[in-house]
Every structure is written in structure tokens, then in C-alpha cells.
Amino acid sequence: MSETGVLSRLRQGLSKTSDALTDGLATAALGKKELDAELITELEDRLLLADVGIETTTKILDDLASRVRRKELDNIEILYDALQESIAEILAPCNKPLLMRGIRPFTMLVVGVNGAGKTTTIGKIAQRLVNHRQSVMLAAGDTFRAAAVEQLQAWGEKTNVPVIAQGSGADSAAVIYDAYQSAQARNVNVLIADTAGRLHTQQNLMEELQKIKRVMQKIEAAAPHETLLVLEAGTGQNAIKQAIEFHQALNITGLCITKLDGTAKGGVVLAIADKLKVPIRYIGVGEAVKDLRVFDAHNYASALLGREAINAAIV
Template identity: 50%
Template structure:
């Protein structure tokens, strides 16, 4: 079953979405191809603020320049840092440019933009966890702080899986936030998925335990577990999440098969801090970046991938269900530049 998921999430890295040289086992349906083009157009449009913050400033920097000198590199460093690429990632990129210049492999400022584009693509092209074919039910634990869009993201993921004929079970593990269970039920109804929930204030681990029993009994293909997000009590939150993992592993020893962290791209460097905190406690397998539309801080994707080496699984660029799509590094960089 999960080979399907990998095919959806393995986007043919290194090949442009509309490249005529792309090789696939069978050509995509006309509607599917139109959908990809439509999403790429929306992605390009909704990355406009990030593009203005980063790429347009690089364009203005190199305009009319004859050589790559220290002054140019100093200005480039400022652009990268203020575009939320972070200090460590910026330093790595500047050092790489300096080495190229020193070896006389990069002299023309006009080529600088193309070089940065390729280096950013290299950073974003991270390997994803594999070895998941035939697992049923496939357990995905979704975590993150309040306000990042966890529950909405889970609802959209459920819709994607259901559209492929998968039997999906949603788990209302956020028993802390008022109306979280009701919100998840609405998404489950829209997607045609089942949901397991208990009354507000219940033990989240007990909800997860009941849900796993139900998933095994009902033959669910995918189980998506919503969780509470409370950064201001992060010690308690982390312990609660660890307890949920232990409960999962008692029922399904190899679970959860994925632990995905949802981040709000508008948070910039704070999103990186959140990712680091959660990763240290729970070993995140993948990230979902929401709210990329309307933010100038999309460069944080590069910082997170470079510093934590956690792959981006999905990105969200709007409120509609199809505005959440598998992350394609090549398409993202192409849309950004």
C-alpha cells in the first residue's frame, strides 16, 4: 500500500515538472497534468513575497557588477540572512561562493544567481525515509504548536488519501483545545474518513489506544493522529507526545511509521527553533510547511533543511484542499527563481 504513497511523494527529483525529458512508467492523465501546472502557477504566484525578499534583491545586487568582490559578497550575506536563510546556511553559501571565486570557477556576477539556485536545490534535495511498502495500518503522528494548522493539514491529507481509495481513520488526540474534536469531525466528513474521539479533557493516550484498536479491527489503511500543541508548556507537551508514542508501540511495535511536524512558514526563524526542539525530543521524519502564501519568510525552508537535515514532505500555499501538495524541491526552486 505504501508504495503508492512513495510514488505520490517521490517527485522525480532533478526533473522539472513540465520537462519533456521526464521519464515515467506511464504518462499522467490530462487532468493530473493540468493539476500540476495549476499548482505550479499558484506556487509561483504565492511565493512572490519570498521572491521579492530574496531573488529580486539578488538581481538588483548583481545588476551592472563586473566582478564578485568582497563588497558584493558582504551585501549578498546580508540579503541571505534577512531572507530567513539563517546565519549557518548563509555562511555555508557565502563560503562556497568564495571557494568558487578563488578557484576562478565563478567570476561573472551574472552567473551568481544560477549558482545560488543550484546550491539551494542541493540543500532541499534530502532523502526520505523508505521501507514502508505493505504496512497496514500506516500510522502518522502529526505534531506542532498551536496555530500552525495541524488539524486542517490532517483533514487535507485525509482527502488526498481518500481520493486514492484508501480507508482513512482520523484520531482526535488534541483533547486540550476547545472544539478540536469537532473540527476534525468536519474534515473527516468532507474527506469521507472515519474519526475516533472522546470528550474534551480526556487522556490523549487513551484516545490513541482506542483508535489503534479500531484501525486494526476495521482494516484502516492510514491512521492520522492529531495532537495538542502548547509550546508554553513544552515540557509537559513533549512528555505527553512521548507517552503517545509508547502507547502506539505497544499496539504496533514499529509505529508510528512517520512523525511529521507542521510548521507555520510565517514564523521565520522561530519555526527553525520549533523544529529543533521537537526533533531533539521525538526524531522527526518529515516536515509540513503551511502558510507559504503571503509570507516573505519562505527562505526558512532552506535553513531548516540545511541545519536539521529533515525533508519537507508537504507545503501549503492556501486554504483550499488542493493547496496542500507534496513538496517538489525542483518545482519550488524553479518557482522561487
């Protein structure tokens, strides 16, 4: 796919949110000499509907007002330019792509609530790494849900990557420990461990994840090198609650926000960035492998406004 094609896919993936944010906005701004109260209310409503949340919305609008002060809004692009900059600034602290160099095996523990997209994201990341000529191994740490092991094995076959698994009902920490040893023995670059979905409110299940971390640390103190929390964008403000709880229990080092293609609530990424400041590593804008994107603050800000991405290097 050409670079423009890939970039358009991001815009397309976020189109539900960008349509809700921008449709008819040009008409609302028509003839305005400045960012007046009416236009601010209009923008505020749209940002809130996109699940940006009240605090972050206020922050963005204050920043926007200072950017367009004394500027003629005779052209809607001036407003969009300023809004895009305000949004990109909120996202900037989370703009830290995952670097896996120098550690072997680099270990990733993938966690999140039921159905957030963990296993699919693992498959997509595996394919990405394979494309970059990295050797990968997957650990079937979801020993709870029926058919979870088979689902990961199917990704293993699709991406041509080995999957370490035991029977369902096995101890998740033991499976991941074995996989870690095996990854070391085989000199694999990256080990990615799947886990069963769980609610952030289920104390005993959160403790199970802490145990998995401890067991991995028996092999190497710095493991897991990435604890990736997968959040579904469509859950809106609840995603923030999940993130706070998972972070408290596990010290999350990165986020992946999925299913942005299926929701008009893509603004929640701004609220998450503003509140948590945890690096957003990837976003999911569809079910296919190519729909996992490395998060880039500028590209995201422009796609949110239905514009073509600026940073063509990050695809």
C-alpha cells in the same frame, strides 16, 4: 488543473519570499563582471532577511562563489542558475517524500505548537490519500482545545473519512489507542492522529506526547510509522528551536512547513534543512486542500527564485 497551473501555484505561494530575494537584484548585478564584495553583501542581506540564518547563508554564498568563479556575470540568469543549485544542494538531504506502502495501517502522529497548522494539514493529507484511493481514518487526539474535535470532524465530513473521537477532556492517548485498534479492525490503510498544540518548552505536555507514542507501540513496536512535526514558516528562526526540542523528545521522522504563502521568511526552510536534515515531507502554501505540496528540493529552490519549477513530475 494543468501541470503548469499547479507549478505556478507553488511559485505564487512562495512569492512573498521570492520577491524579497530577487526584486531589484538584476539591477544590482547589472554591469558586474564577477561576484564582487558588493553583490555578495547584497545577497547576504536578502538571504538573512528571508530568515535563512547566518550559518546557512554563509554556506550558500561560499558555494555560490565557487560555482561562479571565472564566470562572466553578464547575464543575471547565470547567477540565478548557480544560486538555485546552491540552494537545492542544501535542501537535498531533506528531499524524501513519505512512502506509506507495505504497512497497514500506516500510522501518523501529528505534533507541533499551537496554531501551526496541524489539523488543517491532516485534512489536506487525508484528501490527498483519498484521491490516491487510500482508505483513511482520523483520530481526534486534541482533547484539550475547545472545538478541536469538531474541527477535525468537519475535515472528516469534507474528505469523507471517519473520525474517531471521544468527549473533550478525554485522555488523548486513550483516544488514539482506540482509533488505532479500530483502524486495524477495519483494515484501513492510513491512520492520522491529531494532537493538541503545545510549546516545546512545556515539559509535561511533551511527556504526554511520549506517552501517546508508547501507547501506540503497545499495538505495534514500529508505531507511529511517521511522527510529523508541523512548523509555521512565519515563526522564522524560532521554528528551528521548536524542531530541535520536538526532535529530542520524540524522534521526529518528517516535517511539514506551513503558511509559506503568508511570509517573506520562506528561507527558513533552508536553515531547517541545513541544521536538522530531517525529511521535509510537505509544505503548505495556502489554506485550501490543493495548497499542500509534496516537498521537492529542486522545485522549491526554483520557486524561491521566482522561477518555474523544473521537476514537473512532483506536483
